[in-house]
Amino acid sequence: MSYAIIGFGKIGHALAKAFARNGIEVSVATTRNPQSFAADAAAIGPKVIAKNLADAVKADVIFLAVRFESRGDVAKALPNWQGKTIVDVTNAYGVPPEQLGGQPSAQAVAQAFAGAKVVKGFNHLVAAVLDQDPAVHGGRRVVFLTSDDDGAASEIGTLAEKLGFAPIKLGKISEGGLLVHARGNTWGQLIFKDLVKFD
Template sequence: MLVDATNDYSTPASGTDEPTSSEAVARRAPGARVIKAFNHLFAATLQADPRRPEGNRVLFVSGDDQEAKTMFTTMLTDLGFAPIDLGDLAGGGRLHQVPAGPLLGQDLVRLSDSRAQ
């Protein structure tokens, strides 16, 4: 499994018919099960404890291999994050990629069950 946490600031916002940066990474790593994650928040935010008093910090995940995403999101949950699967690298990846992904910089917390009621 290859986790792409990069952001390509050198390219303009990709249109829906252009490959995402993670699709480009996947092409450069044939056979790798590529997952896009850890790229929508700043490093200082990521290094903080993801367990907040009100719930757990959200991390967005996208990828074309469902089994790899399941394994990865289980690991993220074990680390205290609240992963949200956005779908494949093309559609989901576009939502949290630089420069125009609408989820970039969104530091969200999934409320704990006791707070959500």
């Protein structure tokens, strides 16, 4: 299984650190030349590899960590996303609900990435929290996952556990997923909740 993070801002950096902490190789990419951020990637760890977008999207699992409005630019990188799992880390805060046709933002992402399995996840924690080791006081920091594809949600749940998090599945995007979606100028009820699970 291969992994990529598209977007290398604060959230992209935090995700890359989670992979590096656990010795899992991940490529990172933006729409810029990878030489412009290769040193940043290498500083996180030897298994964080800067790539151009066309190469990064060859990964099986792709974390979409760009601004929500930039999803279409990334989606153009492949004509079809069949066989890929997209982890939607975006938040559509400030995007008018009518612009989304009344649907959750992850469904707009699914429409852009035709053929992909989309899992909304890792988007409810601010970058400064996501950046920290998820092992907290003997427990594990919670990440919420929601998807219309149960298999994809389980796959990302397993990855979240490898990264040290405690995944909690909220069901389908149109149901529990609304708890972690921004709508217009309001945040879902679970966004910014920094919860720890004790086993």
